[in-house]
Amino acid sequence: MINFTPVLPLPPKRAAEVLGQQLVDYLSSGEFQPGGTFLSDHELMRLTGLSRNTVRKALETLRRAGWIEREFGRGTFIGPRVAIRVPARNSELRVGSAVRLAVAMYCARSHIDWYTNGVLGGMDHCASQHTISLELLGMSGDPHQLLRRMQVSRPNALVCLGGEIEQAYLIAQADRMGIPSVVVGLKLYDLDLPTVCQDDRQGIRLAVEYLAQRGHSRIGLISLTTPDLGVVRIRQGYFDALAQSGAVAEENGICWLSHEAEISEGTAAIAQYLDRWRPTAVVLGMGIVACRMAPLVQQGKLRIPRDLSVISNGNYPEVASCLGVNKATSTEPPLADIGRRAVEIALAIIHKESFTRVQLLPYKIQEGLTVLDSKEDSQRTPHANDA
DSSP, X not given: OOOOOOOSSOOGGGHHHHHHHHHHHHHHHSOOOTTXXXXXXXXXXXXXXXXXXXXXXXXXXXXXXXXXXXXXXXXXXXXXXXXXOSOOOGGGGOTTOSEEEEEEOXXXXXXXXXXXXXXXXXXXXXXXXXXXXXXXXXXXXOHHHHHHHHHHXXXXXXXXXXXXXXGHHHHHHHHHTTOOEEEESSTTGGGOOOEEEEOHHHXXXXXXXXXXXXXXXXXXXXXXXXXXXXXXXXXXXXXXXXXXXXXXXXXXXXXXXXXXXXXXXXXXXXXXXXXXXXXXXXXXXXXXXXXXXXXXXXXXXXXXXXXXXXXXXXXXXTHHHHTTSSSOOEEEOOHXXXXXXXXXXXXXXXXXXXXXSEEEEOOEEEOOSSOOOOOTTSOOOOOGGGO
């Protein structure tokens, strides 16, 4: 239910801008869901005493930033921006911004994952330091719908988060309109577009080296077989680090799980792999793999880290609970830096400045409670449940 109460009076020369910011403050402070009914033009005119043109100007600014969606003949609805858990900044509502960046995502309409949220936070912070307006085209999987919004908006550049193949059509149409594109992620690497993302090869290498320094020599890798370049870089990083550290290097040390299989099938495959190869530690190529390990932990068949040390590549939020600890050891991707670099690359393209076309940013270790030293005479870190 919308219970918006405007702070009156609104300054006559800045009424649309101030009303827009008040509406953003209201939407960002509540538990609203995308798709819910929002205030109509007439309701806002009655609440504020403003003209229809002024109200529509304020709402158009909110629409471009993704806070609301307006559908002809149906009304105004709450937009996908409310699902992004980063603070709203005045820069995104700045009237007459010199640069406007459109942002396209490909994820569930009502849910923005931790990765996208972190990248958007970095973009938002960078935009606040420049004269930049971020315009959220939306999270719809329908590229035609995003294209219609881009045709109305006519931004200076397009940033695609996730780099999903479904975005290729949108990128092609942006190119036809003379709008340059920047991609976050490696899934559209073959398109030879300006790209920025985390360096998965370095992240896996860092994880294996960390385990080797803790005394482990039989280090495994468990990952999903997703159809993208990231899987190749995960494998490369794994064998790079094994060769450098002198640890056991075998293809059998990798447990590949089908990304299309049921979780129970993944759990069974992991159990068979651990029984067959018997690693003392494993790297999770993707944090979501921990969901496949969770049943083994819950059934008491696997105690982390007593039976097995685990480090996750990426600080996926559910890893710790899946492994039965308070905090998981992981490699942390530089999400905010990725968002900042994406904005900086877009600015460089717009201003015809030089930039590095593909930028892979390094991970760093985030200490947790899922890794123990392998040496028998070492001081063992207490299990989270012992604390």
